[in-house]
Amino acid sequence: xxxxxxxxxxxxxxxxxxxxxxxxxxxxxxxxxxxxxxxxxxxxxxxxxxxxxxxxxxxxxxxxxxxxxxxxxxxxxxxxxxxxxxxxxxxxxxxxxxxxxxxxxxxxxxxxxxxxxxxxxxxxxxxxxxxxxxxxxxxxxxxxxxxxxxxxxxxxxxxxxxxxxxxxxxxxxxxxxxxxxxxxxxxxxxxxxxxxxxxxxxxxxxxxxxxxxxxxxxxxxxxxxxxxxxxxxxxxxxxxxxxxxxxxxxxxxxxxxxxxxxxxxxxxxxxxxxxxxxxxxxxxxxxxxxxxxxxxxxxxxxxxxxxxxxxxxxxxxxxxxxxxxxxxxxxxxxxx
Amino acid sequence: xxxxxxxxxxxxxxxxxxxxxxxxxxxxxxxxxxxxxxxxxxxxxxxxxxxxxxxxxxxxxxxxxxxxxxxxxxxxxxxxxxxxxxxxxxxxxxxxxxxxxxxxxxxxxxxxxxxxxxxxxxxxxxxxxxxxxxxxxxxxxxxxxxxxxxxxxxxxxxxxxxxxxxxxxxxxxxxxxxxxxxxxxxxxxxxxxxxxxxxxxxxxxxxxxxxxxxxxxxxxxxxxxxxxxxxxxxxxxxxxxxxxxxxxxxxxxxxxxxxxxxxxxxxxxxxxxxxxxxxxxxxxxxxxxxxxxxxxxxxxxxxxxxxxxxxxxxxxxxxxxxxxxxxxxxxxxxxxxxxxxxxxxxxxxxxxxxxxxxxxxxxxxxxxxxxxxxxxxxxxxxxxxxxxxxxxxxxxxxxxxxxxxxxxxxxxxxxxxxxxxxxxxxxxxxxxxxxxxxxxxxxxxxxxxxxxxxxxxxxxxxxxxxxxxxxxxxxxxxxxxxxxxxxxxxxxxxxxxxxxxxxxxxxxxxxxxxxxxxxxxxxxxxxxxxxxxxxxxxxxxxxxxxxxxxxxxxxxxxxxxxxxxxxxxxxxxxxxxxxx
Numbered sequence: 078x079x080x081x082x083x084x085x086x087x088x089x090x091x092x093x094x095x096x097x098x099x100x101x102x103x104x105x106x107x108x109x110x111x112x113x114x115x116x117x118x119x120x121x122x123x124x125x126x127x128x129x130x131x132x133x134x135x136x137x138x139x140x141x142x143x144x145x146x147x148x149x150x151x152x153x154x155x156x157x158x159x160x161x162x163x164x165x166x167x168x169x170x171x172x173x174x175x176x177x178x179x180x181x182x183x184x185x186x187x188x189x190x191x192x193x194x195x196x197x198x199x200x201x202x203x204x205x206x207x208x209x210x211x212x213x214x215x216x217x218x219x220x221x222x223x224x225x226x227x228x229x230x231x232x233x234x235x236x237x238x239x240x241x242x243x244x245x246x247x248x249x250x251x252x253x254x255x256x257x258x259x260x261x262x263x264x265x266x267x268x269x270x271x272x273x274x275x276x277x278x279x280x281x282x283x284x285x286x287x288x289x290x291x292x293x294x295x296x297x298x299x300x301x302x303x304x305x306x307x308x309x310x311x312x313x314x315x316x317x318x319x320x321x322x323x324x325x326x327x328x329x330x331x332x333x334x335x336x337x338x339x340x341x342x343x344x345x346x347x348x349x350x351x352x353x354x355x356x357x358x359x360x361x362x363x364x365x366x367x368x369x370x371x372x373x374x375x376x377x378x379x380x381x382x383x384x385x386x387x388x389x390x391x392x393x394x395x396x397x398x399x400x401x402x403x404x405x406x407x408x409x410x411x412x413x
Numbered sequence: 414x415x416x417x418x419x420x421x422x423x424x425x426x427x428x429x430x431x432x433x434x435x436x437x438x439x440x441x442x443x444x445x446x447x448x449x450x451x452x453x454x455x456x457x458x459x460x461x462x463x464x465x466x467x468x469x470x471x472x473x474x475x476x477x478x479x480x481x482x483x484x485x486x487x488x489x490x491x492x493x494x495x496x497x498x499x500x501x502x503x504x505x506x507x508x509x510x511x512x513x514x515x516x517x518x519x520x521x522x523x524x525x526x527x528x529x530x531x532x533x534x535x536x537x538x539x540x541x542x543x544x545x546x547x548x549x550x551x552x553x554x555x556x557x558x559x560x561x562x563x564x565x566x567x568x569x570x571x572x573x574x575x576x577x578x579x580x581x582x583x584x585x586x587x588x589x590x591x592x593x594x595x596x597x598x599x600x601x602x603x604x605x606x607x608x609x610x611x612x613x614x615x616x617x618x619x620x621x622x623x624x625x626x627x628x629x630x631x632x633x634x635x636x637x638x639x640x641x642x643x644x645x646x647x648x649x650x651x652x653x654x655x656x657x658x659x660x661x662x663x664x665x666x667x668x669x670x671x672x673x674x675x676x677x678x679x680x681x682x683x684x685x686x687x688x689x690x691x692x693x694x695x696x697x698x699x700x701x702x703x704x705x706x707x708x709x710x711x712x713x714x715x716x717x718x719x720x721x722x723x724x725x726x727x728x729x730x731x732x733x734x735x736x737x738x739x740x741x742x743x744x745x746x747x748x749x750x751x752x753x754x755x756x757x758x759x760x761x762x763x764x765x766x767x768x769x770x771x772x773x774x775x776x777x778x779x780x781x782x783x784x785x786x787x788x789x790x791x792x793x794x795x796x797x798x799x800x801x802x803x804x805x806x807x808x809x810x811x812x813x814x815x816x817x818x819x820x821x822x823x824x825x826x827x828x829x830x831x832x833x834x835x836x837x838x839x840x841x842x843x844x845x846x847x848x849x850x851x852x853x854x855x856x857x858x859x860x861x862x863x864x865x866x867x868x869x870x871x872x873x874x875x876x877x878x879x880x881x882x883x884x885x886x887x888x889x890x891x892x893x894x895x896x897x898x899x900x901x902x903x904x905x906x907x908x909x910x911x912x913x914x915x916x917x918x919x920x921x922x923x924x925x926x927x928x929x930x931x932x933x934x935x936x937x938x939x940x941x942x943x944x945x946x947x948x949x950x951x952x953x954x955x956x957x958x959x960x961x962x963x964x965x966x967x968x969x970x971x972x973x974x975x976x977x978x979x980x981x982x983x984x985x986x987x988x989x990x991x992x993x
Contacts, residue, residue: 290662
């Protein structure tokens with residue numbers, strides 16, 4: 078991990094929602110507008126844009142429709158989980174088959190590497206970068222969605238919302254706890270590390286005495302909580318709740334301290350087949366309208382917008398220390 | 414003995430067969446077959462080599478050395494050996510018993526016995542595992558709930574369980590459940606073609622039905638059992654969903670999941686993944702050599718000249734027991750999990766407490782009409798799967814049949830060529846195909862042709878094992894007889910061997926069809942937005958949707974698989990009757 082991104086990510090966690098509210102959305106607006114008009118004309122001439130994104134199509138539909146309607150540029154929205162999406166992007170780029178115009182995934186290591194290899198265009202070329210909160214901007218990427226790591230619980234089994242992560246160590250829930258496999262993504266390791274810092278070095282050892290079930294993804298974990306197969310799933314994310322809750326599932330999210338958050342990062346391909354449409358897409362995604370559409374039931378870095386959730390108070394975590402502790406965390410969980 | 418018509422010289426037919434001397438016409442056929450083998454090899458090897466040259470540098474070779482020498486890889490390989498070998502043994506034994514009951518005894522279940530043995534294969538694995546979790550989750554499992562209720566009156570109470578789907582034992586059992594169909598298809602096809610004369614002789618000598626099975630029937634089909642064992646080991650190595658979902662909680666990592674993790678995280682480690690694939694390939698080649706050696710040493714019966722429609726073994730008082738066993742198997746492995754999946758597919762969200770008032774078919778509507786281009790994806794997957802299965806079985810079947818009859822060396826080449834892709838993880842196939850076939854000479858990127866070629870490569874191991882089993886089950890007497898009566902090789906091939914091999918080839922076709930239609934990992938990388946395939950829609954629902962939606966789509970896919978496979982197997986049976 079490079080120093081630079083480390084600092085930026087760290088800053089991200091140090092600065093709360095107040096900073097976002099304070100950041101100016103109106104700086105040099107005239108310049109941006111002139112820029113946007115030129116960009117729209119060029120993008121329209123290109124006709125289409127290909128976007129690789131981890132956000133589910135159903136959730137992103139409003140964003141796709143909004144972009145197409147506003148600019149008259151068709152969007153080919155390719156959605157996969159981060160692993161295969163990055164594999165595809167890397168193989169395409171290495172073989173000179175430039176397909177994606179822009180990519181939005183959760184893997185910070187990918188962005189560092191892609192930046193070093195010159196695969197990504199400067200994000201400053203995107204008009205909306207001018208006025209986007211600085212702590213969510215890097216040289217070649219912008220954080221376009223935030224995922225706070227919280228705790229999902231079965232409302233029938235627990236009754237009241239837990240206020241503390243210590244609920245994971247309550248003997249009452251032995252055999253009824255689902256936790257995520259930290260091999261599914263770096264930020265799950267960060268979450269274990271943060272809890273270890275907060276609850277003491279013996280946290281994982283105590284957790285193991287609860288005979289937790291390990292799952293690969295929170296999508297599966299929260300459904301197990303809804304089914305009554307588990308009482309608690311941790312970590313879990315706000316965007317997983319609305320669908321289940323709308324169907325009457327007895328599941329809710331508890332905000333327990335500390336809260337750490339991972340992000341979805343956006344980059345524009347340096348050799349995008351539709352370079353102007355690519356920048357226009359990034360521009361729309363970073364604008365208030367695009368942010369609201371892309372982050373339904375999620376947290377928008379731009380601040381709370383219609384349909385998005387408020388940004389919880391996020392605790393800073395030393396990512397480098399978390400990475401150093403990764404091997405030990407795996408071992409304590411019985412993983413090799 | 415009369416000379417064969419196509420042999421110009423007065424060479425005895427049997428001599429021509431055993432010495433491998435061929436007429437010029439045959440020679441050209443052999444050449445064509447060898448050329449086809451080379452094409453198959455090239456199709457597999459070229460993308461791999463093209464990728465290796467890109468990947469090979471100092472850093473990656475260090476990574477390979479430290480990866481393969483590491484303790485975690487040793488543990489993974491040990492786990493894999495344990496899980497795969499145990500599961501394969503259980504699966505082959507189960508398949509032998511079930512196939513014997515259904516094909517050779519009067520304990521069969523006419524009409525649906527065979528189809529139901531395939532049931533676990535028809536449901537996409539992700540959903541199949543889910544069905545078992547719904548039944549056997551220690552807290553919310555439906556079957557566990559029933560068991561707890563059943564034991565309660567006797568004063569036996571459980572806080573959770575008593576059964577638990579997330580254990581190592583359950584992982585082995587579930588793996589074997591997914592391997593049974595592979596073994597079953599091959600063994601059943603061999604049993605169907607078996608000359609009943611020996612069994613009758615055994616019966617006339619007052620041997621009981623089980624003694625006959627043990628001493629006569631099973632030894633007669635030993636090469637097919639060997640093929641089945643190989644295929645289960647190969648499929649077991651590649652099985653992903655069961656170890657991914659169950660093994661995560663059971664803390665039991667096997668090689669397919671290990672390779673997945675190598676590629677899923679950033680930076681991906683394709684060089685190490687390829688090295689693991691190469692290592693497994695050597696292992697499989699070793700096993701294949703042992704199998705060939707044993708098949709050659711052993712004298713086994715083959716299809717004789719007599720009619721294949723045999724009298725079934727009478728089980729007498731044991732008949733209800735055999736039938737009961739088959740019915741129990743079907744209930745436990747097919748009906749129960751399918752019923753659980755169906756129930757979940759009607760729920761708004763998966764729940765252990767069934768609320769009958771909220772059940773609806775809404776998830777089917779979502780799966781079919783709101784999850785992207787589902788109907789187009791279904792059409793693409795069925796077409797591509799049928800095309801892949803047909804091409805693979807036609808090519809490999811012809812080569813293997815021909816080689817088994819006339820050319821032992823060609824058989825070895827074909828064995829090698831078809832086994833090559835067996836151990837290459839599908840993700841690796843996907844990445845290599847992008848690297849090799851994009852830009853430059855072969856600009857196939859994003860086209861359905863690329864998807865088809867990748868599917869074809871992944872189908873070769875199944876085609877190879879099924880065809881090789883079908884070929885060895887046919888003895889040489891019929892071909893000899895045909896040629897004695899003056900039929901040329903072409904005619905002998907068309908009229909005698911092809912029809913006799915048809916059930917075995919159809920079994921291979923069915924396996925390939927199901928596999929290709931539900932393929933997920935390579936498709937995620939290769940399927941462009943213009944060629945959506947159903948495996949990806951299913952994975953989308955798994956990653957982003959809900960269990961009930963996955964269940965709904967999985968049942969739609971299972972129904973589609975059942976119809977296609979049922980039709981093909983039935984057609985093959987008729988074909989054999991007509992041709993033979």
